[in-house]
Amino acid sequence: xxxxxxxxxxxxxxxxxxxxxxxxVAINLLVFVLLTFIKIIYYLSEIPxxxxxxxVFDWFTLPxxxxxxxxxxxxxxxxxxxxxxxxxxxxxxxxLWAFGYILQDLTGNNKLIPIYLYGGFVGAxxxxxxxxxxxxxxxxxxxxxxxxxxxxxVMAIAVATTTLAPDYxxxxxxNGGIPLWVLMVVFVAIDFAxxxxxxxxxxxxxxxxxxxxxxxxxxxxxxxxxxxWMNHLLDWLNDLFSPDNKHLxxxxxxxLFQNISGNKKQKTSEITQQKIDALLDKINQxxxxxxxxxxxxxxxxxxxxxLL
Numbered sequence: 001x002x003x004x005x006x007x008x009x010x011x012x013x014x015x016x017x018x019x020x021x022x023x024x025v026a027i028n029l030l031v032f033v034l035l036t037f038i039k040i041i042y043y044l045s046e047i048p049x050x051x052x053x054x055x056v057f058d059w060f061t062l063p064x065x066x067x068x069x070x071x072x073x074x075x076x077x078x079x080x081x082x083x084x085x086x087x088x089x090x091x092x093x094x095x096l097w098a099f100g101y102i103l104q105d106l107t108g109n110n111k112l113i114p115i116y117l118y119g120g121f122v123g124a125x126x127x128x129x130x131x132x133x134x135x136x137x138x139x140x141x142x143x144x145x146x147x148x149x150x151x152x153x154v155m156a157i158a159v160a161t162t163t164l165a166p167d168y169x170x171x172x173x174x175n176g177g178i179p180l181w182v183l184m185v186v187f188v189a190i191d192f193a194x195x196x197x198x199x200x201x202x203x204x205x206x207x208x209x210x211x212x213x214x215x216x217x218x219x220x221x222x223x224x225x226x227x228x229w230m231n232h233l234l235d236w237l238n239d240l241f242s243p244d245n246k247h248l249x250x251x252x253x254x255x256l257f258q259n260i261s262g263n264k265k266q267k268t269s270e271i272t273q274q275k276i277d278a279l280l281d282k283i284n285q286x287x288x289x290x291x292x293x294x295x296x297x298x299x300x301x302x303x304x305x306x307l308l
Contacts, residue, residue, distance in 0.1 A: 020112040021100045025093055028150060031081045032089050035060065057084070061146035062124050064131045064201065080120035082148045092150040095187075098170075099158040102180070106164055107220075112157065113234070114227025115216050119156020119209035123147075126208035131201040140198075147202060152209030158187055160213035276302050 035057060042052040062079040063069050069076075083089040100112055127147045131137045137144065161168075162184040169177025188210060194203040216226055279295055 018109065019104075020109050021097065021104055024096060024100070024113065024116055028081050028083065028089065028093060028096075031060070031078075032083050032086075035082070057082075058146065061148040062127065063146045064128070064141050064144040066128060066132055069128065076121060076124045077117075079124065079146070079148050080116075080150050080153045083150075084148060088149055092154055095154045095158060096150060099154070099161045102168060103157060103161040103164070106161075106168075110231045111160075111216075111220075111225075111227055114230045115156050115160050115213055116150075116153040117230065118212045118216060118226065120150070120153035122212045123152025123155075123205035123209040127152075127201045127205040130204040134200070137198075137201060144198070144201065147205060151202065152205045155187070155191070155206045155209040156213035156216070158184060158213065159210035160217050163214050163217040 038056055039049070039052050042049060042056075059072060060075060060078045060082040062075045083092065103115070104112055124147065131141050131144055162180045166179060166181040166184075168180045170180065170183070171178050188207070191203040191206045194200065195207075197203075219226055275298070279299055
């Protein structure tokens, strides 16, 4: 099943304008470039680099001290897109692309951003609780560094993907491929091992993000989509700034259908194309695996006739 979904869906997702995975990668890159550019200006202006962190960087990262967080609550959102080192950024984006690519392939285009944000938000809350509640960390909270990076958000996506398809195989040339659950065990074990150290708050953040990814998929299988309200909000914002975009394709298809004239063969061809478009939209929103057997068979026939 997964091989079929890969073949049918990936080209659609990677080629469309509103690709959620591309958006997330782009935001992470843009924030890094922006902060690095400002840091370069500080350096070339011979301003002590400590002032950059105090005046700029600290306004994007999540502090360990509760009072500092309350003075800039927006960092619960910005921290998950903020990276200090290029290697940290590359690591996050590689994991994000690897698991996010598979998740979009299996569930469509509207689950990735909600899972990313849920993982990031919950990771931030758990980080604050951990470093301020447990004595081993609370006694040194003033010296702990802030939380930054996409670790918790990416962990949520990784666990969600593995929960959805634990036997999905990567690197097929290595003994038929490595199941996702094996990679996930290694991923989780690294964070679990760091719980007994000064980075326990970060590890707890990542693990809690993973727990949210697991719960998201469990609820989705029960018919409860935790991302519905978030997608509706994003659609509303998109319509607010680009009111004509949402209905442009739909209206053009409806007008084409209403103005059909000519012989029966031409009408049948256009109706068939309309059905193909509807099924491609369904794959985009829900994923290939949610198509019925009849719909999959129809797409297969359309592919053979080179209508796709």
